[in-house]
Amino acid sequence: MMSGRHDEAVEExxxxxxxxxxxxxxxxxxxxxxxLKEESQKAKESYEAAIRIRPDYTNAYYGLTSVCxxxxxxxxxxEYSEIFxxxxxxxxxxxxxxxxxxxxxxxxxxxxxxxxxxxxxxYRDNGKLDEAEEQLKQAAGLDPKNVICFxxxxxxxxxxxxxxxALQMYxxxxxxxxxxxxxxxxxxxxxxxxxxxxDAEEAFGKMISLAPRxxxxxxxxxxxxLKTGRMLPQARQLAGKAVTLGGTAANYFVFGWACYxxxxxxxxxxxxxxxxxLDPGNAQYKHLYKQIQQRK
Numbered sequence: 240m241m242s243g244r245h246d247e248a249v250e251e252x253x254x255x256x257x258x259x260x261x262x263x264x265x266x267x268x269x270x271x272x273x274x275l276k277e278e279s280q281k282a283k284e285s286y287e288a289a290i291r292i293r294p295d296y297t298n299a300y301y302g303l304t305s306v307c308x309x310x311x312x313x314x315x316x317x318e319y320s321e322i323f324x325x326x327x328x329x330x331x332x333x334x335x336x337x338x339x340x341x342x343x344x345x346x347x348x349x350x351x352x353x354x355x356x357x358x359x360x361x362y363r364d365n366g367k368l369d370e371a372e373e374q375l376k377q378a379a380g381l382d383p384k385n386v387i388c389f390x391x392x393x394x395x396x397x398x399x400x401x402x403x404x405a406l407q408m409y410x411x412x413x414x415x416x417x418x419x420x421x422x423x424x425x426x427x428x429x430x431x432x433x434x435x436x437x438d439a440e441e442a443f444g445k446m447i448s449l450a451p452r453x454x455x456x457x458x459x460x461x462x463x464x465l466k467t468g469r470m471l472p473q474a475r476q477l478a479g480k481a482v483t484l485g486g487t488a489a490n491y492f493v494f495g496w497a498c499y500x501x502x503x504x505x506x507x508x509x510x511x512x513x514x515x516x517l518d519p520g521n522a523q524y525k526h527l528y529k530q531i532q533q534r535k
Contacts, residue, residue, distance in 0.1 A: 249273065256288075263293040270302050271358050275365070279309045297326040298351065298377070352382035356391060363391075368399055384415050393425070402429050420450040424459070431463050439463050454484035458493050465493070471500050482510070488517035492524050499531060507531050 252269040259265060270285035283306045289299040300323035307316035359374035372395055378388045393408035406429040413422040427442035440463060446456035458481035464474035478494035495510030511528045518524060 246276075249276070261292055263289045263296055263299070266292065267296065267299050267302065268354065270299070270306070271354075274302065274306060275358070275361055279306050282306045283310065295326055297323060297330060300326060301377075349382045349385070352378040352385055352388065355381065356385070356388055359391060359395075363395060363398075368395060371395055372399075386412055386415055389415075402432050405429055406433065418449060420446045420453065420456070423449065424455055427456075427459055427463070431459075431466070436463065436467055452484060454481040454487070454490055457481040457484070458490050461497055462493050465496055465500055471497070475501050475503075486513075486517075488514045488521065488524065491517065492521075492527070495531075496527060499527070504531060504534055 249269065249272050252265055252272060255265040256262060256269060266285050266289035270282045270289065273279075273282035273285055283303065286299045286302045286306065290296050290303070293299070300319050303319040304316050304323055307313075307319060355374045355378035359371045359378065362368075362371035362374060372392070375388055375392045375395065378385065379392065382388065389408045389411050393405045393412075396402070396405035396408065406426065409422050409425040409429065412419065413426060416422065423442045423446040427439045427446065430436070430439035430442060440460065443456050443460035443463065446453075447460065450456060457477045461474040461477035461481065464470045464477070475494075475497040478490070478497040481490040482494045484490075491510045492514035495507045495512075495514060498504070498507035498510060508528075508531045511524060511531060514524045515521070515528050
């Protein structure tokens with residue numbers, strides 16, 4: 240399936256370079272796509288075409304460094320790497336010295352970032368998580384306020400079982416969009432997983448203040464208190480509020496758990512029974528229900 244998508248992309252880009260043979264960007268994208276197809280020699284030829292048109296095409300030199308390494312041409316890889324580093328340094332130096340508007344520059348950066356995000360997605364869908372990470376990092380460097388990029392990175396780090404890095408991505412999203420409840424929700428979940436309980440509590444509290452009519456913040460703060468064995472009466476209140484706002488299996492389960500933890504076995508039994516009815520395949524719900532039943 241992925242191979243078919245790559246073939247279609249190559250076909251379209253080959254058409255573009257025939258129509259616009261002076262398009263360095265089209266050759267660069269063609270090189271990226273050939274790299275995804277693991278056709279390293281063709282990728283190299285496409286990147287080289289891009290730098291013939293635009294000798295200071297920084298990202299094309301980065302691509303050449305990668306592809307020459309894959310081809311085992313260490314000498315060329317080193318040469319292109321040195322050029323890439325030099326151009327990158329010049330870009331940074333040039334930006335520091337300017338005092339004019341950079342609208343066109345930033346638009347180009349954003350467009351390039353979108354390209355890297357799309358290439359990163361293709362790598363991820365193909366199971367190449369390290370390559371996907373590299374592409375998404377490039378995108379983040381080009382457009383540091385691109386929330387989609389950080390969401391993609393967060394998802395990638397979760398897939399790679401790197402919760403601390405995923406947490407950092409959601410913290411960046413929070414800094415970009417401080418009124419977005421979803422970032423606080425995920426910060427709370429991941430902080431709890433990492434046993435950073437105070438941070439988790441703060442994040443869920445912030446989510447509740449931003450989205451008081453959503454049940455998730457109340458439920459997860461209640462779950463946090465239950466997991467840590469503290470503030471159990473408050474956990475019951477929060478879980479009850481969650482059930483009032485949304486009759487989901489997860490809400491009933493946490494409410495039942497909170498009732499059980501505070502000695503209210505009647506309401507615990509009814510709530511967890513409802514959770515099992517709503518999600519009969521959930522082993523955790525069944526296990527708690529069995530525990531409650533055994534207290535008869």
